[in-house]
Amino acid sequence: MSTKKTLFDKVWDSHVVKHVEDGPDVLFIDRHLVHEVTSPVAFLGIKNRKSGVLFPNKTFATADHNTPTINQHLPVADPLSANQLKALEENAKEYGISHWGLGHEKNGIVHVVGPEYGITQPGATIVCGDSHTSTHGAFGAIAFGIGTSEVEMVLSTQCIMQPKPKKMRINIEGELNFGVTPKDVALYIISQLTTSGATGYFVEYAGDVFENMTMEGRMTVCNLSIEMGARGGMIAPDEKTFEYVKGREFTPTGAAWDKAMAYWKTLKTDEGAEFDKELTFSASDIEPMITYGTNPGMGMGISKSIPNAEDLEGGVATYKKSLGYMAFNEGEDMIGKPIDFVFIGSCTNGRIEDFRAFTSIVKGRKKADNVTAWLVPGSHKVESAIKEEGLLDILTEAGFELREPGCSACLAMNDDKVPAGKLAVSTSNRNFEGRQGPGSRTLLASPLVAAAAAVTGKVTDPRELMKELA
Amino acid sequence: MAYDKFEILNSTAVPLPIENVDTDQIIPARFLKATERKGFGDNLFRDWRYNGDNTPKSDFVLNNPTYSGKILVGGKNFGSGSSREHAAWAVYDYGFRCVISSFFADIFKGNCLNIGVLPVQVSPEFAAKVFAAIEADPNTEISVNLPEQTVTIVKTGEKESFDINGYKKQNMLNGFDDIDYLNNIKSEISEFAKELPL
Numbered sequence: 001m002s003t004k005k006t007l008f009d010k011v012w013d014s015h016v017v018k019h020v021e022d023g024p025d026v027l028f029i030d031r032h033l034v035h036e037v038t039s040p041v042a043f044l045g046i047k048n049r050k051s052g053v054l055f056p057n058k059t060f061a062t063a064d065h066n067t068p069t070i071n072q073h074l075p076v077a078d079p080l081s082a083n084q085l086k087a088l089e090e091n092a093k094e095y096g097i098s099h100w101g102l103g104h105e106k107n108g109i110v111h112v113v114g115p116e117y118g119i120t121q122p123g124a125t126i127v128c129g130d131s132h133t134s135t136h137g138a139f140g141a142i143a144f145g146i147g148t149s150e151v152e153m154v155l156s157t158q159c160i161m162q163p164k165p166k167k168m169r170i171n172i173e174g175e176l177n178f179g180v181t182p183k184d185v186a187l188y189i190i191s192q193l194t195t196s197g198a199t200g201y202f203v204e205y206a207g208d209v210f211e212n213m214t215m216e217g218r219m220t221v222c223n224l225s226i227e228m229g230a231r232g233g234m235i236a237p238d239e240k241t242f243e244y245v246k247g248r249e250f251t252p253t254g255a256a257w258d259k260a261m262a263y264w265k266t267l268k269t270d271e272g273a274e275f276d277k278e279l280t281f282s283a284s285d286i287e288p289m290i291t292y293g294t295n296p297g298m299g300m301g302i303s304k305s306i307p308n309a310e311d312l313e314g315g316v317a318t319y320k321k322s323l324g325y326m327a328f329n330e331g332e333d334m335i336g337k338p339i340d341f342v343f344i345g346s347c348t349n350g351r352i353e354d355f356r357a358f359t360s361i362v363k364g365r366k367k368a369d370n371v372t373a374w375l376v377p378g379s380h381k382v383e384s385a386i387k388e389e390g391l392l393d394i395l396t397e398a399g400f401e402l403r404e405p406g407c408s409a410c411l412a413m414n415d416d417k418v419p420a421g422k423l424a425v426s427t428s429n430r431n432f433e434g435r436q437g438p439g440s441r442t443l444l445a446s447p448l449v450a451a452a453a454a455v456t457g458k459v460t461d462p463r464e465l466m467k468e469l470a
Numbered sequence: 471m472a473y474d475k476f477e478i479l480n481s482t483a484v485p486l487p488i489e490n491v492d493t494d495q496i497i498p499a500r501f502l503k504a505t506e507r508k509g510f511g512d513n514l515f516r517d518w519r520y521n522g523d524n525t526p527k528s529d530f531v532l533n534n535p536t537y538s539g540k541i542l543v544g545g546k547n548f549g550s551g552s553s554r555e556h557a558a559w560a561v562y563d564y565g566f567r568c569v570i571s572s573f574f575a576d577i578f579k580g581n582c583l584n585i586g587v588l589p590v591q592v593s594p595e596f597a598a599k600v601f602a603a604i605e606a607d608p609n610t611e612i613s614v615n616l617p618e619q620t621v622t623i624v625k626t627g628e629k630e631s632f633d634i635n636g637y638k639k640q641n642m643l644n645g646f647d648d649i650d651y652l653n654n655i656k657s658e659i660s661e662f663a664k665e666l667p668l
Contacts, residue, residue: 017662018655023637026652028662038554040505051653054660066503080503087505123668131553131577145553147581149649157652159659162580163635195490196547199576229550231576252668263667295490295550318489318545411499411552420522432494432551434517 004270007236008167008202011142011267015125017159024161030124032059032154033110034097036066036088037413038129042151043091051156056096058158060119061088063101064109065130066413069376069403072102081414095155108379108405111135111347115219116381118248122237122264127154132347132429134225137234138218139241140267142202144232165231166276168201169269172209174283179463181357182217183349183427183446185209186224187289187299192281195297199229201277204269209283210235215244216353223348224429227296236268288462290334291431291444294322298431302449302461305333325433326441327421334443334459341424342373342454343436344447345403346410349427350378352385354447359391361451361465367399368457374416375400376408398455412437425453473586475645479568479614480624482539484531485604491544492551493578497560499552510556511563532564536608543600543612544571549578558582568614570621572597583638584647590614590621596630599623616642 005013017026039061046052053059066081076082085102092099100106106113111132114120120136126143127133129151136143150160170189190197203225210218218235225233242261245251252260287301300307306323308330309316323330344350344358355377367373375395377383383405386392392402409416410428412435418424420439427450431442445453448462455465501513518530526533542561548571549557558581561569567587572594582589592600603610603623611624616639622629634642641647652659 014667017659020637020651023635026655026659028659028666030666030668037502038556041507041555044506045649049649049653051649054656055663065499078503084503084505121668129553129555131551133553145577147553147555147558147577147584149555149581149584149647153649153652156649157656157659158663159652161637161648161651165576195550196573196575199547199573226551229547229575260668295492315489315546317487321488411494413499413502430492430494430551432492434498435494438498438517438522 004273006167006269006273006275007140007204007234007267008142009273011123011125012164020161024163026159027125027162029127029154029158029160030058031119031126033114033126033128033133034059034061034151035110035128035130036063036084038148039091039151040084040087041148042155043087045152046156049156053095053097053155055158059097059155060114061092061097061099062107062110062113063088065407065411067102067406068414069406069408069416072404076102105380108381109347109350109407111223112350112378112382115139116248116379118245118251121245121251121260122241123267127160131226132223134230134232135219135223135347137222137225137232138215139245140234140237140264142232142234145226165202166200167204168198168230168277168279169204169206169275171207171278171280172283173207173280174209176209176283177287179288179448179466180286181446181448182213182220184286184289186221187291187296187444188286189281190224190228190296191289191299193228193297195227195295196229198225201230203230203233205233205235211238214353215240216351219351220348224296227429237264288446288449290449290459292326292328292334294325294431294433296429296431296444298322299444302334302459305331335461337423337459338370339425339443339453339458340370340372340422341418342371342450343376343409343424343426343428344450345374345376345378345408346428347378347407348429349447350376350382352382354427355382355386355391356389357447358451359394361448361462362398362400362455363394365398365455367454370457371454373400373454374403374409376403377405379405409436411435425450425459473645473647476567476586476588476616476642478616479540480611481541482609483541483543483570483600483604483612484537484539485601486531486542486544487601489545490547490550493549493554493557494551496549496557497554502554502556507559509563510560511565514560514564540566541568541570541612541614542566543597543604544569546571546573546594548574550575553577555581555585558585558587562587570597570600583642586642586645588614588616588642590632592621592630592632599628
């Protein structure tokens with residue numbers, strides 16, 4: 001057997017407490033992120049079993065899924081949501097877990113605040129009861145979503161039991177075209193692999209495109225790994241990663257930093273290490289993307305028309321059901337379709353660079369009258385940066401308002417629900433039926449595409465509005 | 471929480487021949503606000519099952535009295551999307567003990583195994599046979615035999631083997647879960663934690 005290891009092997013193998021015969025590995029978890037929705041039953045479990053929390057300092061709790069994005073200073077109106085938030089606060093307190101609840105200055109979406117405060121580090125194993133935990137793979141961590149039973153396991157033993165996934169590498173070489181963002185890269189990959197094409201695999205993203213990406217862009221790409229079925233995705237840490245991590249609240253300092261750096265620099269795939277599957281795409285084939293169906297794999301270049309069912313492999317009935325839900329027809333163009341809502345935010349595209357991109361297009365323009373726009377920063381830190389960088393003034397001038405941080409309309413657990421039948425361009429991660437509210441219809445896209453839709457009131461190629469910036 | 475043991479399940483089955491059934495369909499996010507594991511079955515497939523005014527949609531299979539049973543047969547890539555264990559809880563709480571599909575999303579499959587719902591992955595050909603058998607006769611019985619790792623269409627005798635790792639199989643047969651296992655090796659885990667690279 002080859003002794004050459006992939007990045008994934010290095011991190012995984014160093015965290016295996018033991019291998020269970022004819023079963024999974026017992027995997028040690030360095031960082032456990034917790035939010036209010038998938039944790040209460042896990043806390044009940046440790047209470048019932050009287051098992052306690054083994055390493056409370058390795059778990060971090062924040063409230064995000066179920067929080068309002070206006071008037072956060074007032075009591076939460078929905079009694080069920082309020083109850084869940086209270087349960088998290090009480091559980092965190094009882095077990096000595098740090099808790100950044102609603103109103104806390106560090107509050108925000110769990111996958112936005114983790115990196116912001118240096119909780120997310122290269123080479124770590126990170127889990128959370130949320131499938132978009134894959135975001136943290138951008139730092140060369142193994143990060144993935146778990147169920148509530150597993151949340152309980154991590155609380156009580158800091159371990160979960162997982163069979164080691166297969167390994168896939170996705171290479172994209174070359175330079176991205178004008179107007180193409182990390183979101184487009186991810187939606188392109190998913191459209192090529194389908195929503196289940198990477199199920200059973202852990203992905204490493206490699207090549208020029210990812211090397212040249214900012215940390216925030218890498219987070220967007222890794223975030224969407226789950227949308228092609230992969231448990232997670234990761235990118236080898238480099239100088240950009242170390243620079244980002246350095247000096248944050250939970251980042252090691254002094255001698256510990258030197259030790260960490262020495263280790264982190266070893267975290268890359270060895271030359272000649274083997275993957276179970278390897279795919280290569282060309283950057284030049286990618287254009288700004290938009291989805292037209294009810295899963296993230298149903299995406300295409302924004303200038304293209306909706307594929308015909310007979311041109312696809314299998315699943316014709318499901319495909320037609322999906323288009324029926326969207327009220328679209330095969331062969332139609334997406335460009336020019338009137339839209340009702342724009343949502344910028346979420347763990348996919350709720351970071352400062354996303355708001356910079358959005359603002360670059362709406363600057364000097366006005367929000368279209370037919371559009372309701374929800375601008376939801378991923379955290380208070382992002383919210384502050386929007387204000388400090390002067391973006392808020394530009395957005396206000398263009399007729400937009402900024403809301404308070406949270407997951408918001410990405411999953412519409414709070415009041416931010418797109419009404420039935422309405423069409424939303426969203427920078428979030430899922431366009432499933434009813435995802436943004438019962439009967440809502442979602443087009444996933446980048447912050448640039450969302451901005452172009454917000455000011456024109458219809459699906460618009462952002463490159464048309466960016467010409468003067470070129 | 472431990473669950474009922476699973477050995478052999480003979481039951482009629484409910485067909486849902488739709489691909490990529492995601493966990494937002496299995497249980498929409500707005501029904502995830504509970505702090506206890508109770509009542510999720512009521513909201514299983516909520517928006518496919520009920521109209522906006524809470525009246526049942528007559529064309530959805532769970533509202534069709536012709537079909538019932540403890541086995542749900544889903545299309546390819548069943549359970550994609552969110553990691554919410556609530557989806558598996560809803561399936562269990564509604565009364566299903568087994569889901570048959572030609573392909574499962576990872577996290578959903580793991581969640582099912584952790585709570586006592588057996589995910590049975592069969593070939594696309596065998597899945598098509600199961601759907602056809604149910605369509606021909608909604609009372610047709612499917613037999614899922616965990617000790618032998620086989621699934622059989624009782625009437626025709628058509629049978630296929632399915633995979634499950636030995637550890638998970640033993641758990642299902644005995645109604646054990648991973649939490650029991652891990653709680654028993656805590657001291658080993660604490661020792662390991664001292665040896666980590668960072």
